[in-house]
Amino acid sequence: MMLSSCEKFISPENGETTQTGNLKVSIMQLEQTPFADLTRTAASEVCTRLNFAVYDMEGTRLKQINQKVDESDFGTTAFQLTEGKYQLVVLAHSSESNPTMTNPSKIQFSNSTGYSDTFLYQTNVTVGDEPQTLVLSLRRIVALCRFVINDAIPEGVASLEFQYTGGSGHFDAKTGLGVTKSTQKMVFDVQAGTKQTTYDLYTFLHETKGIIHLKVSAYDADDNKLHEREFDVAMEQNKITWLTGDFFTGVTPTTSQTLTPSVTVNSNWGGETRLTY
16 A cells, blocks of 8 residues: 555645646655555654655756645645656655755755755656656665764753764755755754763765764753864765764863774665764
């Protein structure tokens, strides 16, 4: 049974909607996970938003449909298009809001929308006089740094800020690779005394492999910086880099490290890199 979505579109220019279309788009799977096998709960863990956008061959956006996981028919939609050639871009993600998709060569997430696991499908399609259906498999285009703090959050620490460069918050839909030099930032509220906390940091690398410079800072409730460490981390598209260690214990308040990886296989992602700091 395939999860599907209401067949309507939203035109960015005038907000029109329709219930029919001559180009139907259905998502079959995300990376190696069949979309039809996802329960409603499991789907929300993989992605909570879908974006379908149609552009002309010069890159001008013509129509865009945005869907949320709680919609009754999440995963399928339709466009009514005149005969001709078009570019189709489909995204699946779980950011706080939708990215800016005005330009397919520079799709933009931001620090305010947040970054998440992100999947992409891009193709050129010719629309003729007969309706057609595209069944899509989306591929993961992010790299993930999973930062694990083993020791307890000290008294007085209210938040952790992760600031990183070397990747991008923007990507080209044709390649799935980053296109700008971004300073990405994620901030997490924390509770003193908590141990074994995990923080996921996503980026679009400029190549399939790259290195990010990560600065991790601890702040009190008044935004005073209490502790900071820096890391240079090797990453790869569709792979997880784990950084695990005691962040607050046994180190000076400000340190910098370059970490050497070892790689193991992960069945859902392309692989894992496990590092100890």
